[in-house]
Amino acid sequence: MAENEEKTVVADIDRSMYDFRYEEKPEDIFKVDEGLTPEIVDEISKEKGDPEWMREFRQKSLEIYNQLEVPEWGPDISGLNMDNIVTYIRPKKKNMASDWQEVPEDIKNTFEKLGIPQAERESLAGVGAQYDSELVYHNVKDEAASLGVVYTDIESALHGPYADMIRDHFMHLVPPTDHKFAALHGAVWSGGSFVYVPKGVHLDFPLQSYFRLNAPGAGQFEHTLIIVDEGAYCHFIEGCSAPKYNVANLHAGCVELFVAKGATLRYSTIENWSKNMYNLNTKRAIVEEGGKIEWVSGSFGSHVSYLYPMSILNGEGAKCEFTSVTFAGKGQNLDTGTKVVHNAPNTSSYINTRSISKSGGISTYRSAVTVMPNAKGSKSAVSCQSLMLDDISRSDTIPAMDIRTADCDIGHEARIGRINDDVVFYLMSRGLSEEDARALIVSGFADNVGKELPLEYAVEMNNLIRLEMKGAIG
Amino acid sequence: MADICLQVESLKAEVEDKEILHGIDLTVGAGETHVIMGPNGAGKSTLGSTLMGDPRYHITGGKITFNGEDITGLTTDKIAKAGMFMSFQNPVEVPGITLSNFIKTAVENRTGQRLRAWDFKKTLEKTMSVLNMDPSYAERDLNVGFSGGEKKKAEILQLLMLKPSLAILDETDSGLDVDAVKTVSDGIDEYKKSVGGALLIITHSTRILESLHVDRTHVLVDGRIVADGDGSMVDDINENGFEKYIQK
Numbered sequence: 001m002a003e004n005e006e007k008t009v010v011a012d013i014d015r016s017m018y019d020f021r022y023e024e025k026p027e028d029i030f031k032v033d034e035g036l037t038p039e040i041v042d043e044i045s046k047e048k049g050d051p052e053w054m055r056e057f058r059q060k061s062l063e064i065y066n067q068l069e070v071p072e073w074g075p076d077i078s079g080l081n082m083d084n085i086v087t088y089i090r091p092k093k094k095n096m097a098s099d100w101q102e103v104p105e106d107i108k109n110t111f112e113k114l115g116i117p118q119a120e121r122e123s124l125a126g127v128g129a130q131y132d133s134e135l136v137y138h139n140v141k142d143e144a145a146s147l148g149v150v151y152t153d154i155e156s157a158l159h160g161p162y163a164d165m166i167r168d169h170f171m172h173l174v175p176p177t178d179h180k181f182a183a184l185h186g187a188v189w190s191g192g193s194f195v196y197v198p199k200g201v202h203l204d205f206p207l208q209s210y211f212r213l214n215a216p217g218a219g220q221f222e223h224t225l226i227i228v229d230e231g232a233y234c235h236f237i238e239g240c241s242a243p244k245y246n247v248a249n250l251h252a253g254c255v256e257l258f259v260a261k262g263a264t265l266r267y268s269t270i271e272n273w274s275k276n277m278y279n280l281n282t283k284r285a286i287v288e289e290g291g292k293i294e295w296v297s298g299s300f301g302s303h304v305s306y307l308y309p310m311s312i313l314n315g316e317g318a319k320c321e322f323t324s325v326t327f328a329g330k331g332q333n334l335d336t337g338t339k340v341v342h343n344a345p346n347t348s349s350y351i352n353t354r355s356i357s358k359s360g361g362i363s364t365y366r367s368a369v370t371v372m373p374n375a376k377g378s379k380s381a382v383s384c385q386s387l388m389l390d391d392i393s394r395s396d397t398i399p400a401m402d403i404r405t406a407d408c409d410i411g412h413e414a415r416i417g418r419i420n421d422d423v424v425f426y427l428m429s430r431g432l433s434e435e436d437a438r439a440l441i442v443s444g445f446a447d448n449v450g451k452e453l454p455l456e457y458a459v460e461m462n463n464l465i466r467l468e469m470k471g472a473i474g
Numbered sequence: 475m476a477d478i479c480l481q482v483e484s485l486k487a488e489v490e491d492k493e494i495l496h497g498i499d500l501t502v503g504a505g506e507t508h509v510i511m512g513p514n515g516a517g518k519s520t521l522g523s524t525l526m527g528d529p530r531y532h533i534t535g536g537k538i539t540f541n542g543e544d545i546t547g548l549t550t551d552k553i554a555k556a557g558m559f560m561s562f563q564n565p566v567e568v569p570g571i572t573l574s575n576f577i578k579t580a581v582e583n584r585t586g587q588r589l590r591a592w593d594f595k596k597t598l599e600k601t602m603s604v605l606n607m608d609p610s611y612a613e614r615d616l617n618v619g620f621s622g623g624e625k626k627k628a629e630i631l632q633l634l635m636l637k638p639s640l641a642i643l644d645e646t647d648s649g650l651d652v653d654a655v656k657t658v659s660d661g662i663d664e665y666k667k668s669v670g671g672a673l674l675i676i677t678h679s680t681r682i683l684e685s686l687h688v689d690r691t692h693v694l695v696d697g698r699i700v701a702d703g704d705g706s707m708v709d710d711i712n713e714n715g716f717e718k719y720i721q722k
Contacts, residue, residue, distance in 0.1 A: 423566045425528055428550035429559070430580040430632065437551075444570020444615075 036085050038062060041187050048190065051158055053167060061176040061186025068180040075304045075333040075362070080250060080278050085184065144203065149234075150196040151207055154223050157194040165196065169225055173256040173284045173312075181252040181280045185221055189254065192222035197232040197263075206235040206268070206454060224255040228263040228291075235266040237457065249276045249303070257285035259293050261315060266294040268453060270461055273301035275331060280306050289315030289344070296452045297324040298461055299336050300468065308366065310339035313347035313375075320349040325446040328361030328393070329468055337366040337398075342375035342408070351382040352448050357393035358468070368400040369410070376407040386416040387445050389438075439469040477504040478539075479640050479672040480525075485536035487524045494520045496697040497536065502640065507666070507673040507686060509708060512694035513716050518676045519563060521694065522644045525674075526560045527553045541639060555584060557671075559638035561629040563645040567617045573628060574598060574612035577635050584636055601634050605661050623654040630661035640672045641665065647682035659685045680712045693719045 041062050045055040070082060144151045150162060157166050176186035193209050209224070228234050238255075251273060259265045265285070273279055279302035285293040295309050311320035320340055328334040340349040355363040365384045386395035397414045419441050427437035443450065443462045450458045482500040486493060494517045502508050512518050524531045525538060527550035538546045545553050568576070578594055602609055605627045617625050626646055633641050643662070647655050659682055665671060666686075675682065688705035693716065700719050701707070 420566070421530070423568060425523075425526075425530075425550060426562060426566045427568070429526055429554050429562075430576075430636070431551055431554040431583045432580065433551050434549065436583075440571060441568065444568055447570035450570065 035083065036062060036065065036184075036187065040086060044188055044190070048155060049159075051163070054158060054170075057171070058187045061171075061183050064176045065180060065183035065187055068177075068183055070180055071306070074306050074335045074366075075364075077278055077280070077304055079303070085250075143205070144207065147201050147203065148198045149201060149203060150194065152194050154189075154192050154194045154225060162194070162196060165227065166194065166225065169227065169256065169258060170223070171254070171256070173258070173286055174254050174282050178282065182254065182282050185223070185252045185254045185282070189221045189223045191220075192253070193224050193226075193236075195226040195228075195234065195236060197226075197228045197234045199229040199260075200231045201229075202233045203235070204233075206237045206266075208237040209239065220251055220253070222253045224253070224257075226256070226265065226267075227258045228260060228265045230260045231262040232260070233264045235268065237454070238267070238269040239271050249274075249278055251277055251279045251281060251302075253281045255281070255283035255309075257283075257293065259285060259287040259291040259318075261288045262290045263288075264292040264294070266296065267309075268296040268457070270298045270453070270457060270464075271301055272464065275301060275303055275329075277302040278304050283307070283309035284312070285310070285320075286312045286314050287318040287320065290317045291315065292319040292321070294452075295320075295322045295324070295338070296449055297322075297336075298446070298449050298453075299324070299326040299334055300464055302334065303332060305332075305334045305336060307334075307336045308339050308368075310341070311349065312341045312343060313349065313378075314343050316344045316346055318344060318347045320347075322349070322351045322353070323448050323452055324353045325449040326353070326355040326363050326365075327446070327465065327468055328355070328357045328363040330359035330361060333362040333364075335364040335366055337364075337368075339368045340370070340380065342369075342371040342378040342380065344375060346377040347375055348379040349381070351380075351384070353384045354445055354448055355384070355386045355395055356389065356442060356445065357386070357395050358389040360392045360394075362394045362396075364396040364398065365414075366398045366400075368402065370402040371405055371408050371410070373404045376405055378405075379409045380411070382412040384414045385445070386414075387442065388416065388418055389442070435469060436466075439466045442469060478502070479504045479506070479541060480674070481537075481539040482525070483537045483539075485521075485524065485538060486534045487520060487531045488534055489520070489531050493534065494531070494697050495524065498694075498697075498699055500692065500699065502672050502674060503689075504639070505666075505670050505672055506689040507675065508690045508692065509683060509688050510674065510676045510692050510694050511678065511680075511708070511711055511716075513720065514678060516694045517697040518678070518694050519644055520697075522560055522642045522674070522676050525553075525642060526550055526558060554638075557639040558642070559633055559636055559640065560642040560644060561626070561633060561646050563648065565617050565620075565625045565629055567615075567619075569615045569618050571616050572613050573616050573631075576616045577632055580632065581635055598631075598635065601631060604634070604664055605631055606657050607631065622649045623651065626650060626654065626658055627661070630658055630665075633665055634661060634668070637669045638671055639669075640674065642674045642676065643682075644676045645678070646675075647677060647679060655681050656685075658682065662686065680708050683708050695719055 038059055041058050045058050070077065141151050171186055174182050176183040195207060197203060226236055257265055257267060287293050293311050299305055299307060313320055322338045324336065326334050326336045338351055349369065351367065353365055355365055357363040363386065367382065369380050369382065371378055382399060384397055388395050395416055399412055401410060403410055419438060423441055424434060424437045427440060428434060443465045446465060450461055453461060478501060480502040482498050485495055485498040487495040498521060510518050510521065520531060524533065527548055533546060537544060540556055540558060543556060545556060577598065578589060582589055598612060599609055602612065607627050611624060617628060620628060646658060650658065688708055691703050691705065691707035692699050693701040
């Protein structure tokens with residue numbers, strides 16, 4: 001690698017550059033009321049061509065949004081301008097259509113390091129039009145369709161033959177009453193994916209939302225709804241390792257996963273939002289008898305994250321596996337973990353998380369495992385490990401357990417450690433630089449996720465770790 | 475006279491402000507086999523680690539010249555890239571990278587050239603068979619869950635693949651059964667034959683030396699080399715121990 005390529009810094013974005021500074025050019029100001037009004041929500045609904053029930057749903061969500069308070073228990077989100085939430089929902093057209101020149105330099109550099117082609121870079125940065133992978137997406141879509149699998153955007157699905165299915169599931173698992181940002185999502189959601197895998201269909205290639213990033217509004221309030229019918233199998237991959245840049249710095253997406261009897265869904269995510277982002281995403285799965293949800297999650301980006309994918313094990317013998325890695329660098333406060341509710345006999349959950357903090361980053365593991373009185377014979381094993389790369393970073397573990405039956409088997413282990421100097425010396429004695437040695441150790445630490453990802457994603461994740469580790473020495 | 479591979483002059487090193495090496499002089503010619511013997515705690519492993527640039531040991535005096543280059547105070551990776559290798563007494567476990575991928579990374583790093591996956595795989599398999607290693611170890615995480623014997627074989631495997639001009643073997647025979655010692659000795663023979671590099675063997679026993687031609691023997695006691703001799707000195711120590719050197 002040439003010397004000039006070594007100087008990557010995945011530094012933090014100076015957010016002041018990207019806030020919407022309406023005051024600067026008064027002629028550009030949107031004439032909007034403070035806060036979100038029913039009129040604005042109706043306008044969104046109209047633009048998207050919602051059916052009537054969805055229009056009503058949005059309005060109801062808005063009412064709930066206005067009643068709920070911002071959560072006070074997690075990382076500080078006072079940097080979000082909650083008094084003028086409209087700026088996040090309807091940023092000026094001009095900004096949305098921003099061109100490649102306006103994309104922050106560090107993101108461009110990262111694209112370069114990750115070897116992503118120019119056309120895709122522009123698209124991922126949200127500034128490009130159509131690009132090559134659109135074709136790939138269509139191929140995947142056609143191949144899935146030949147198996148009877150539906151893979152489309154939610155907006156189209158609302159009007160097609162699956163309209164009733166959407167209506168029966170949309171925000172039933174994550175109701176707008178869940179929390180303020182779920183309500184916000186209900187009111188202003190836009191874009192996302194709908195997947196339906198029919199009974200007994202085993203989809204042996206993953207569906208990737210990567211190809212769908214061009215969808216209007218995708219990547220901010222997008223909704224993902226996946227229904228895997230009885231005995232079927234599906235692997236869905238959300239995001240990619242390229243940093244996603246968005247002019248608005250609030251992400252409040254929602255993911256609802258329905259896993260029917262005997263079905264298995266694997267949901268993989270590599271998330272690398274730009275580092276000015278408040279990532280307040282809600283993900284939830286309900287698993288019926290003998291079904292299984294497998295979460296594989298890598299969180300690298302954003303300024304602040306609240307992310308706790310939840311699994312409701314609702315049928316006898318339902319299973320959940322949750323495997324994650326969180327990497328909090330300078331200026332990042334990533335509060336991640338998972339929730340599991342054992343709500344049927346003989347259900348099991350296996351949670352294996354790793355968190356890494358560096359350069360003053362804060363990484364918090366937060367989880368809640370609830371075993372209901374009816375969940376006799378259930379098992380839960382939680383293992384969380386943290387790696388702190390220096391003395392100024394922070395790592396916390398907050399595992400909650402609410403066990404309401406004596407007839408269950410619950411285990412929990414937590415470890416916090418540092419990089420062992422002996423290992424660094426050993427690797428360097430084979431010719432690896434200190435930086436490469438540390439990056440290799442960190443990649444190895446994150447291997448719980450790496451080995452669960454498809455190869456190209458695992459390689460990307462390791463590249464990402466390498467980039468994050470650049471400049472970590474002295 | 476052969477070219478000089480390693481020249482150590484008046485080397486002093488300390489750990490946590492305590493001087494361990496009190497001025498070591500040592501010259502190893504290219505392709506020569508030297509043995510450093512001495513009782514426990516004499517500073518043998520410290521010498522090996524210091525040569526390899528272990529940051530825990532501070533060089534407080536003297537000079538190390540390797541293949542004509544002053545490497546005193548260089549970082550470990552630069553010393554390794556210059557062609558020095560150390561087989562560790564206790565190789566560490568590194569989860570997340572397979573033995574095969576690690577060796578490939580290290581070789582590519584050393585040579586600066588990308589290896590073709592197929593060529594590399596064939597060479598690796600062949601080398602593993604010399605060491606009686608189960609080929610499945612190539613795909614296991616580096617040293618993770620390896621037995622003591624397999625770890626030592628994995629060290630010799632790296633030695634054979636990296637082809638250094640000087641290999642420091644730190645107690646490579648410790649904790650091995652007779653068969654494993656034989657296998658490791660065969661591996662070292664192979665290194666002498668195919669690479670022709672120099673060896674600096676640190677040991678307090680003589681088992682691994684039985685089948686090797688030793689050019690020079692050095693006895694290290696209390697951080698000083700107190701005696702030098704040829705290969706026959708190994709046999710003498712084998713029979714009579716270190717007493718006479720310690721009393722000196």
